[in-house]
Amino acid sequence: MTARTSDIEKAAGVLRAGGLVAFPTETVYGLGANAEDPAAVARVFQVKGRPPSHPLIVHIGGAEQLGDWAENVPATARLLAERFWPGPLTLVLRRGRRVPLEATGGLETVAVRVPGHVVALALLAAFGGGVAAPSANRFGSVSPTTADHVRAELGDAVDFVLDGGPCQVGVESTIVDATGDTPSVLRPGGVTREDLEAVLGRPLAVHSTSRVRVPGQHPSHYAPRARVVLVEPEKVVAEAELAQELGHQVGVLLPPSFAGAAVKAHAVVAVPASMAAYARGLYGFLRELDQRGCDLIVASLPVEEGLGLAIANRLRRAAGPRPAE
Numbered sequence: 001m002t003a004r005t006s007d008i009e010k011a012a013g014v015l016r017a018g019g020l021v022a023f024p025t026e027t028v029y030g031l032g033a034n035a036e037d038p039a040a041v042a043r044v045f046q047v048k049g050r051p052p053s054h055p056l057i058v059h060i061g062g063a064e065q066l067g068d069w070a071e072n073v074p075a076t077a078r079l080l081a082e083r084f085w086p087g088p089l090t091l092v093l094r095r096g097r098r099v100p101l102e103a104t105g106g107l108e109t110v111a112v113r114v115p116g117h118v119v120a121l122a123l124l125a126a127f128g129g130g131v132a133a134p135s136a137n138r139f140g141s142v143s144p145t146t147a148d149h150v151r152a153e154l155g156d157a158v159d160f161v162l163d164g165g166p167c168q169v170g171v172e173s174t175i176v177d178a179t180g181d182t183p184s185v186l187r188p189g190g191v192t193r194e195d196l197e198a199v200l201g202r203p204l205a206v207h208s209t210s211r212v213r214v215p216g217q218h219p220s221h222y223a224p225r226a227r228v229v230l231v232e233p234e235k236v237v238a239e240a241e242l243a244q245e246l247g248h249q250v251g252v253l254l255p256p257s258f259a260g261a262a263v264k265a266h267a268v269v270a271v272p273a274s275m276a277a278y279a280r281g282l283y284g285f286l287r288e289l290d291q292r293g294c295d296l297i298v299a300s301l302p303v304e305e306g307l308g309l310a311i312a313n314r315l316r317r318a319a320g321p322r323p324a325e
């Protein structure tokens with residue numbers, strides 16, 4: 001689905017006027033503001049309920065603009081940009097002068113990406129500048145993968161929602177710290193570690209706990225309302241039925257190897273066998289189980305290779321300890 005030209009013009013106008021636009025990317029929907037407008041960027045933090053010390057990603061229209069937004073870009077970073085942009089890869093680099101500290105949470109580094117979505121690229125072309133955008137959800141909750149998710153969660157707090165249909169990747173971009181000679185993964189995502197390693201020609205470190213401020217690395221992020229419990233795949237059915245018997249409204253993410261099993265639970269979602277389909281559906285499944293009134297979700301981790309690494313990362317964060325508990 002592609003948004004109408006008039007909608008793209010309207011969205012670009014809203015950005016120019018200092019407003020907020022929710023827009024589709026191939027990963028998840030973003031909550032965008034003119035990256036060079038500190039007041040607009042401040043509103044993004046306010047609407048999201050996100051502490052202003054947590055940096056945003058600056059979305060740009062093409063790799064050739066990288067020099068405007070980042071400084072001292074290492075050759076390795078250029079190689080990754082050339083190979084994976086437009087696409088679900090975010091590069092952390094030295095902050096260029098065009099990027100206000102408000103967008104980077106005060107850091108001297110900046111996260112940049114060129115999204116692989118025709119509507120996002122059309123918006124960036126029409127707007128002409130960089131768009132600072134986190135995922136268009138409230139801080140800590142599940143990222144939106146449809147325009148309806150955005151409207152349901154943020155409503156009137158956004159000036160314009162640009163509808164580009166459901167996101168095709170479904171999990172956020174892979175964040176690579178590319179400031180030095182040895183890049184490392186700060187957050188697994190839509191570009192797989194294996195694909196990155198194939199281009200770099202060497203193994204890549206994946207930091208599960210980072211010294212940099214990455215909210216996605218905190219416990220209980222990407223979390224639905226319902227509590228999430230992770231067990232071995234072969235224990236999912238028994239765990240779900242026990243919890244249901246104990247009085248919970250249990251939602252189940254049923255692993256593919258158990259597809260078709262009868263489960264005595266409140267709601268069951270059969271997890272697709274393809275990792276690409278699972279990633280695409282994951283946040284929608286979690287939202288659906290919330291909506292159906294589940295207070296507990298029982299799930300298992302996929303094998304942590306390919307997109308399975310990002311899915312497992314998000315499920316672990318969803319199952320992490322809650323601040324209120």
Ligand code: TXA
Nearest residue numbers: 027030055056109110111134135172173213214215216
């Ligand atoms: O796929 C995505 O990346 C989506 C779409 C909208 O582009 N965006 C997204 O943004 O997931 P957000 O804000 O929800 O997550 C971006 C992550 C945050 O965890 C943030 O801390 C990290 O990027 N980040 C941003 N700037 C950084 C920096 N300079 N150093 C380290 N991490 C940074």
Ligand code: MG
Nearest residue numbers: 134135143216
């Ligand atoms: Mg987010």
